[in-house]
Amino acid sequence: MFDWLNPYTQLVAAGILVNALLVLSLFVVFQCGVLSLATIGFMADGAYTSSLLATKQHWPTVPAIAAGAVVAAVLAYIFGRLVLHLRGIYLALGTFALGQVFVLGIANFTWTGGPGGIVGIPVDITLAELVFVVLAVGVVFQLVHLSFVGRALRAIRLDERVAAGAGINVARYRTLAFTASGFLAGLAGGFEAFQTGVISPDQYSFVLLVQILALAMIAGSYLWAGSVLTAIAIGVAQQYIGTTDALAEGLLYGGLLVVVMILVPNGITDPRLLRRLTFRRLRPHRGPSSPPTSEASPSGASPLVIK
Template sequence: MLSDHAVSILIFAGIDVVMALSFYLPASAGQLSAGQGGFMALGAYTSAYLTAHLGVPFPLALVAGGLVGGLVGLAVGFPALRLRGLYLVLVTFGFGEMVRVLFLNAPAFGGPAGFAGIPAATTFWHVLGLLVVLVYFFARVSGSRMGRAFAALRDDEAAAEAMGVNSTYVKLAAFAAGGVIAGLGGGLYAHYTLYIDPEAFGVSRSLFVMLYAVFGGLASFWGSVAGATILSVLPELLRWVKDWREILYGLLVLAMMLVRPQGLLDAALLARLSPRGERAAARG
């Protein structure tokens, strides 16, 4: 049996994987979002309010948090349709800060004092169940027509449109789906920590979500899974260095990015690890 501390580490690591996947989905369509912390906050506060004040069952509140994140993601996607790269990052960064300030000045949600009294509901099995569903979803999407549309937009938007890809629909779908996933992650987070405040969903949250995905590699959703898992568990493995832990953590991340700027799992490595790649190597 795992200790309570080990289970807690696994739950937080699982939530980080959920958030990394929420960033990967729009990123796979060429849409880099620096506002995932804002979507997470919407899911966390929505689900917490429903369970703590209205007595809504946790599963329904969790779904509601995801839907709110998705609807707002759809709304954010419209002004971002003509933006790419740094400009899109800045717009979504501004959105995340807007959400943080909104909850900071909302007395109904606790304001700067935070939202307490959230019922304990999230378990390891809830997190694991959501991860299984997401892995299945991403595996299906990656080989589907929508997945190919995502890849085409990421590589060359003009060429993708010339081939008949509806870029507006695809981008909005990516933003909305990413918002849903982040909202679900926020709901799980709120019902495990039992207390949330706006600062928990600030700039650092969004930056770490981006780091998880980039560290693991954007060639596949497995990169986000691997990156978030490693970087979430790594601080616990570095406890023995005590005060030097954060410095060593940063140095390890920096070294990884210098050695493998494409991320831990790039397209070539994934091809070799796949069954097809192994058969090709055996024939070659």
């Protein structure tokens, strides 16, 4: 299907789509207000499960990748139930440590290949298969977005108290999102392993997390398509700029992350931002008194204002 692309371009495109899956895995938790930094850990779980099944048990590729994603999802479910009652900073810290426990665990056991990793994973995933998976995931995201489940997830992000008061089981939805996040990260890990044929623990690094995080934060947590398009756009742009050395990459991703957080902390798909950009209508005064605070304080703004 994509034979007209040269092998190098296919490889790059596959890498970008794997990134898109990872960004979606962050999107799904960000959507309900959970700042999870565990994604890279689940990616490693998925990659190692599928690679070990393929190399040691000789499983065919597709079941192996699926099993990897399921194992990552199960781990996410089990540990998600434990850490998801944490709030704010503590949650970020808890998920960060959780992700690292998986990566360090993998690096320190012998049956996982230790720090050396696994070689000889069959390289038989085509770009077409990856495109199909990303599209299928997209369809599921779109259905969820339109359903009351998607609405509940967004409500939890915007105000947990309101969500709970409306009968939304906050803990259950957050666990659901965290499990889905684990599944997607595991899927991405599996695809990546069967793309490159070699994996080692040190590729699931903090730097990779930062890059994915940058993409996810730029995209924002409102539209899943925004996540995919951002991953593709920045991946393609990076190819054209030709940033391969660490300094340029660091400045690009780090700088983007800082600038986006300052200018559009809710990402570029923030509905408010889009509304403001698309129709900038001047609204007449409605009702007796427009509250003076409506312009000055956006939602979720902390009252901390330093003059």
